[in-house]
Every structure is written in structure tokens, then in C-alpha cells.
Amino acid sequence: MDLETANYIVTYYRSMLSEKEDAALRHLQSIEKLEGIENRDKFEKAFRESNWLSNDPNVLNLLNGSKNDFILNTAKRILKDNQEKVLLNNCPNCGKLARTPQAKQCRFCGNDWH
Numbered sequence: 001m002d003l004e005t006a007n008y009i010v011t012y013y014r015s016m017l018s019e020k021e022d023a024a025l026r027h028l029q030s031i032e033k034l035e036g037i038e039n040r041d042k043f044e045k046a047f048r049e050s051n052w053l054s055n056d057p058n059v060l061n062l063l064n065g066s067k068n069d070f071i072l073n074t075a076k077r078i079l080k081d082n083q084e085k086v087l088l089n090n091c092p093n094c095g096k097l098a099r100t101p102q103a104k105q106c107r108f109c110g111n112d113w114h
């Protein structure tokens with residue numbers, strides 16, 4: 001699976017994430033939000049208090065590798081467990097993945113299947 005497909009699955013099928021995967025993703029996204037902001041300590045404390053940043057070793061364990069590893073592993077797991085529910089919206093013309101499951105226009109070849 002390529003990273004683009006993995007990101008698509010994790011983004012559009014987020015409800016299929018397990019509780020721990022969801023917490024791990026929220027943790028990653030919170031770290032990204034904290035990068036480069038002022039008063040980081042204050043925000044970090046607030047993020048921890050609202051559980052956006054996790055202290056759970058089982059959650060942090062999922063993030064041992066790179067962010068991309070986590071996204072790829074999670075997307076593969078979702079696809080394996082929900083094969084019939086995940087729609088990979090591939091362009092009927094060039095076969096590449098559309099931007100969203102609902103898209104009816106290809107961002108690569110411009111094909112329109114409305």
C-alpha cells in the first residue's frame with residue numbers, strides 16, 4: 001500500500017480506528033499542532049489534560065516507528081478487517097485514487113464521472 005492510500009483510509013474511515021489507534025492518531029496530530037507555537041508549555045499541559053496527548057504506554061507503543069509507519073500499519077489493519085466497507089475510489093480512466101470516497105473527478109487525469 002502506498003502512503004497516499006493509507007492516509008486516505010485513515011482520514012475517511014477514521015471511525016474504523018480502534019480506541020488505541022484513534023488515541024495515537026490524536027496524539028500525533030496534537031504534536032503537529034504544538035510545533036512552533038508560542039506558549040507551547042501551556043498548550044501542552046492543556047492537551048494532556050484533555051487527553052489529546054496520551055500517556056498510555058499501549059498507545060505510545062503504536063508510535064514507536066515513524067508517523068508514516070503508523071499510518072501504513074493502521075490503514076492495512078483497517079483494510080484487512082473491513083475489506084467490504086472501505087471504498088477505494090479509483091478513477092475509472094487512469095485507476096489512480098481520487099481525493100475522497102465521494103469524489104467524481106480525477107485530480108490526475110481530469111476525468112469526470114458525474
Ligand SMILES: [Zn+2]
Nearest residue numbers: 091094106109
Ligand atoms: Zn484519472
